[in-house]
Amino acid sequence: xxxxxxxxxxxxxxxxxxxxxxxxxxxxxxxxxxxxxxxxxxxxxxxxxxxxxxxxxxxxxxxxxxxxxxxxxxxxxxxxxxxxxxxxxxxxxxxxxxxxxxxxxxxxxxxxxxxxxxxxxxxxxxxxxxxxxxxxxxxxxxxxxxxxxxxxxxxxxxxxxxxxxxxxxxxxxxxxxxxxxxxxxxxxxxxxxxxxxxxxxxxxxxxxxxxxxxxxxxxxxxxxxxxxxxxxxxxxxxxxxxxxxxxxxxxxxxxxxxxxxxxxxxxxxxxxxxxxxxxxxxxxxxxxxxxxxxxxxxxxxxxxxxxxxxxxxxxxxxxxxxxxxxxxxxxxxxxxxxxxxxxxxxxxxxxxxxxxxxxxxxxxxxxxxxxxx
Amino acid sequence: xxxxxxxxxxxxxxxxxxxxxxxxxxxxxxxxxxxxxxxxxxxxxxxxxxxxxxxxxxxxxxxxxxxxxxxxxxxxxxxxxxxxxxxxxxxxxxxxxxxxxxxxxxxxxxxxxxxxxxxxxxxxxxxxxxxxxxxxxxxxxxxxxxxxxxxxxxxxxxxxxxxxxxxxxxxxxxxxxxxxxxxxxxxxxxxxxxxxxxxxxxxxxxxxxxxxxxxxxxxxxxxxxxxxxxxxxxxxxxxxxxxxxxxxxxxxxxxxxxxxxxxxxxxxxxxxxxxxxxxxxxxxxxxxxxxxxxxxxxxxxxxxx
Numbered sequence: 001x002x003x004x005x006x007x008x009x010x011x012x013x014x015x016x017x018x019x020x021x022x023x024x025x026x027x028x029x030x031x032x033x034x035x036x037x038x039x040x041x042x043x044x045x046x047x048x049x050x051x052x053x054x055x056x057x058x059x060x061x062x063x064x065x066x067x068x069x070x071x072x073x074x075x076x077x078x079x080x081x082x083x084x085x086x087x088x089x090x091x092x093x094x095x096x097x098x099x100x101x102x103x104x105x106x107x108x109x110x111x112x113x114x115x116x117x118x119x120x121x122x123x124x125x126x127x128x129x130x131x132x133x134x135x136x137x138x139x140x141x142x143x144x145x146x147x148x149x150x151x152x153x154x155x156x157x158x159x160x161x162x163x164x165x166x167x168x169x170x171x172x173x174x175x176x177x178x179x180x181x182x183x184x185x186x187x188x189x190x191x192x193x194x195x196x197x198x199x200x201x202x203x204x205x206x207x208x209x210x211x212x213x214x215x216x217x218x219x220x221x222x223x224x225x226x227x228x229x230x231x232x233x234x235x236x237x238x239x240x241x242x243x244x245x246x247x248x249x250x251x252x253x254x255x256x257x258x259x260x261x262x263x264x265x266x267x268x269x270x271x272x273x274x275x276x277x278x279x280x281x282x283x284x285x286x287x288x289x290x291x292x293x294x295x296x297x298x299x300x301x302x303x304x305x306x307x308x309x310x311x312x313x314x315x316x317x318x319x320x321x322x323x324x325x326x327x328x329x330x331x332x333x334x335x336x337x338x339x340x341x342x343x344x345x346x347x348x349x350x351x352x353x354x355x356x357x358x359x360x361x362x363x364x365x366x367x368x369x370x371x372x373x
Numbered sequence: 374x375x376x377x378x379x380x381x382x383x384x385x386x387x388x389x390x391x392x393x394x395x396x397x398x399x400x401x402x403x404x405x406x407x408x409x410x411x412x413x414x415x416x417x418x419x420x421x422x423x424x425x426x427x428x429x430x431x432x433x434x435x436x437x438x439x440x441x442x443x444x445x446x447x448x449x450x451x452x453x454x455x456x457x458x459x460x461x462x463x464x465x466x467x468x469x470x471x472x473x474x475x476x477x478x479x480x481x482x483x484x485x486x487x488x489x490x491x492x493x494x495x496x497x498x499x500x501x502x503x504x505x506x507x508x509x510x511x512x513x514x515x516x517x518x519x520x521x522x523x524x525x526x527x528x529x530x531x532x533x534x535x536x537x538x539x540x541x542x543x544x545x546x547x548x549x550x551x552x553x554x555x556x557x558x559x560x561x562x563x564x565x566x567x568x569x570x571x572x573x574x575x576x577x578x579x580x581x582x583x584x585x586x587x588x589x590x591x592x593x594x595x596x597x598x599x600x601x602x603x604x605x606x607x608x609x610x611x612x613x614x615x616x617x618x619x620x621x622x623x624x625x626x627x628x629x630x631x632x633x634x635x636x637x638x639x640x641x642x643x644x645x646x647x648x649x650x651x652x653x654x655x656x657x658x659x660x661x662x663x664x665x666x667x668x669x670x671x672x673x674x675x676x677x678x
Contacts, residue, residue: 029663029668030663031657031667032661032663034582044558074459
C-alpha cells in the first residue's frame with residue numbers, strides 16, 4: 001500500500017490525519033499542527049531518495065538552457081579533464097551563447113584534438129556566428145573529409161552556404177545529400193525549396209513532386225510544388241496541384257493565397273478574389289491583403305479593395321504597396337466621377353478598356369509565397 | 374650527457390610531468406597524506422612557478438595541515454598569478470577568517486564580488502563574517518543579494534532570520550526561519566534558531582518541540598541546556614534533569630548545565646509532571662481539534678503562555 005503524499009498530509013483535515021496516523025502506526029495524539037508534522041516527517045523519511053542528482057556537467061547544461069551562459073561557462077570550466085572532449089564542446093556552446101566566438105572556436109578545436117570528430121562541425125558553427133566564413137568553410141571541409149557523406153555535416157554546410165548567400169552552392173550540397181541519403185524524410189522538400197530560391201523552378205517542381213511521391217502526406221511539399229509550377233509558368237498544372245492540396249487541407253492559407261494568384265495570372269479575377277478572401281479570413285497577413293486588394297481593384301467591388309488595403313495598412317502602417325493601391329483606386333474613382341454617366345445595366349466597351357488599362361505593369365500580383373506570408 | 378643547470382632552464386617543463394605531479398598531489402590530499410601532497414606540489418611549483426592552480430593547491434594543503442599563515446601566503450601567491458580566481462579569493466578569505474583577520478576577510482570578499490558579482494558563496498560568507506562582527510544590517514543586505522538570485526537558498530533564509538533575531542525583530546526573523554524550514558524541514562541551523570525564537574518569546578512548550586527536532590539531527594550541549602530550562606518551565610523535572618545530564622555528557626565542565634541540573638534535581642523533590650505521549654505539551658491552542666481531545670488539557674493550559 002502506498003502512503004499519503006506530502007501534499008495530502010499538508011491539506012488533510014483532522015479525521016484524515018487521524019486515519020493516516022492509524023494506517024502508518026503513528027501516535028495520533030496532540031495538537032493538529034504537531035500531528036501533521038509527525039506524519040509529514042514520516043512520509044518524507046519513508047519516501048525513496050531521488051535516484052538521480054545533477055552532476056556539474058548537468059548543471060552547466062541546465063544553466064545554459066536557463067539563459068545563464070556566463071555561469072555555464074564557469075561550471076563547464078570546472079568539469080574540464082585532460083582526456084574528455086565533451087566538456088570542451090559544452091564549454092564551447094556556453095561561450096558561443098556568451099558571444100565569445102574566438103574562445104568557443106578554440107574550445108571546439110580542443111575537442112577535435114581529443115578525438116571528437118564533430119568538434120570541427122561545432123567549430124564551424126562558432127566561426128559562422130563570429131562572421132569568419134572562410135574559417136567555417138575550412139572547418140566543414142575538414143569534418144566532411146573525415147566523414148564523407150555525413151548527413152548532419154552536409155545539411156549544416158548547406159545551411160551555412162545559404163546563410164552566406166551562396167544559394168547555388170547550397171543547392172549542390174543538398175543535391176549530394178539527397179543522392180547519398182535518398183531515404184531521408186523531408187530532404188527532397190528542402191532541396192526543392194532551395195532550388196526554387198536559387199531560381200530553378202522547374203527543377204524545384206520535380207524535386208517537390210518526388211518528395212510528395214516519397215511521402216504522400218507531405219502537404220508542405222505539395223503546396224510548394226504548386227508554387228514552383230506557378231513560378232515556372234505552368235499555371236494550369238499549378239492550379240491542379242494547389243487545388244489538390246486544398247482538397248486535403250482546406251485550411252491552408254498559403255495554398256489559398258497562391259491559388260488566388262494563379263487564377264489572377266490566368267485573368268480569372270473572381271476566382272482569385274474568392275480564394276484570397278478565404279485566405280485572408282484564415283490568416284490576417286498584410287501580404288494576403290495586398291494580393292486581395294490587387295485582385296479586387298480590377299473588379300466592380302472597389303470599396304472592398306479599399307478596405308483590404310486599409311486593413312493591410314493597419315497591420316503594416318506606411319506600407320508603400322498599400323498606399324499606392326489606395327492612390328490608384330482614388331484616381332480611378334475621380335476619373336470615373338468626371339466621366340458622363342452611361343445608361344445603367346449596360347456594360348460598355350469603355351468600361352472594359354478602363355479595366356484593362358487600369359492594370360499597369362507594376363500592378364501585377366505579388367509572386368506566390370512558399371511560406372506563410 | 375648532462376646539461377648544466379643554466380642550460381636546463383632553457384627548456385619548458387613538460388605538461389605531462391606537471392599535470393601528473395598535480396594529480397598526485399590532489400590524490401595525496403584527498404587521502405589525507407599531507408606530506409606526500411606537499412612533496413608533489415613542490416615538484417609542480419618547481420616545474421611551473423607561475424602556475425596559479427599549484428599555489429591554490431598548496432594553500433589547501435597548508436590549511437588542512439593547520440598552517441594558516443602558510444595557507445594565506447599560498448593563496449596570495451595564487452592570486453598574484455591569477456587575480457580573477459574565485460577559488461583563490463575564497464580560500465584566502467576563509468584562511469583569514471581562521472586567524473580572526475575579519476576586516477581583511479571582508480575585503481577579500483569585496484574583491485571577489487567585484488570580479489564575480491553573482492558568487493553566491495562569497496555573498497553568504499561575507500554576510501556570515503559581518504554577522505560575526507555585529508554588523509547585522511550589512512549581513513542582511515548580503516543575504517538579500519543571495520535571495521534575489523536564489524530565492525530557494527535555505528542557508529540565506531536562515532542566516533537572515535538569525536541576523537533579524539539579533540536585531541530583536543522576532544516576527545521578521547520567524548518568517549525567514551519558517552521559510553527556511555519550509556524549504557528544508559531538516560535544516561539543523563534553522564531548527565536551532567526556531568528553538569531560540571520560541572525561547573525568547575517565552576514559549577517553553579514550543580522551545581522543547583524545536584530543540585527536540587534539532588537534537589535528533591545533531592547534538593549540542595547548549596541546545597540540551599535550552600531544552601532543559603524549557604522542561605523546568607513546564608514543571609517537567611525528570612525530563613529537565615535528563616536534558617542537563619546529556620549536556621554535561623557532551624560538555625562535562627559546563628557550568629550552566631551543572632546549575633540547571635541542580636535546579637531540576639531540587640524541583641523534582643517538590644513536583645514532577647509527566648507528559649506521556651503529548652510531545653506538544655505547553656502549546657495549547659483553543660479551537661484546535663487535537664487539543665479538544667487532549668487528556669492533559671487542564672495541565673497544558675496552565676503552562677501555556
